[in-house]
Amino acid sequence: MEGPLRADEKLRESLINIIVESWRFVRDFDQMLSKQMGVNEQVPYRNKMRWFLKQIERSLDIANIQMLNLEGQVFDVGMAVHPLNSEEFDANDVLIVDRMIEPLLMGREGTVLKMGTVTLRRDQK
Numbered sequence: 001m002e003g004p005l006r007a008d009e010k011l012r013e014s015l016i017n018i019i020v021e022s023w024r025f026v027r028d029f030d031q032m033l034s035k036q037m038g039v040n041e042q043v044p045y046r047n048k049m050r051w052f053l054k055q056i057e058r059s060l061d062i063a064n065i066q067m068l069n070l071e072g073q074v075f076d077v078g079m080a081v082h083p084l085n086s087e088e089f090d091a092n093d094v095l096i097v098d099r100m101i102e103p104l105l106m107g108r109e110g111t112v113l114k115m116g117t118v119t120l121r122r123d124q125k
Contacts, residue, residue, distance in 0.1 A: 016105060016114050019067060022056055023103045064108040070097045070116065074123070080104055081116040094123040 029049060033042045060067060070079065075095040081104060089095055097118045104116030 012113070015063060015065075019056070019060065019065070019105060020102055020114070022052075023067065026053060065113060066106045066108065068104040068106060068116070069100055070104060070118065071100055073097050075118075075120055079116075080106075080112045081118045083118050083120050085119050089120065089122065094125075095120045096123050 026049060029045075033045055033049075037045070056067075070081065073096070075083065075097050079097075081097070083095075084101065086095075098121040099119045100116055101119065102114075102117040104112070105114040107113055
């Protein structure tokens, strides 16, 4: 029989997996809408997507989890993310988080629950 700590860990891992897969689904759904439908046709689906995201946010709030999107922020090696393409840049380049491939999940107390995965780009300034 599993102890309560192990069951809590499994529950947390399961919740994290659901969050990440929901995040991926919303990103893919948004991309599909943009490619397949006119702006007016997208409205009811975008409304459903916003409702779904609101439900996710409420559930995350109850679970004391924050889902962070770092897109557009200046990259720092101390960020809790895995950059996929960091080897493409020089040490002196100012880098920007171009795209979140997987979200960064944090506990309310500041603990990293799941590191994000990102791609980077050079700052154009």
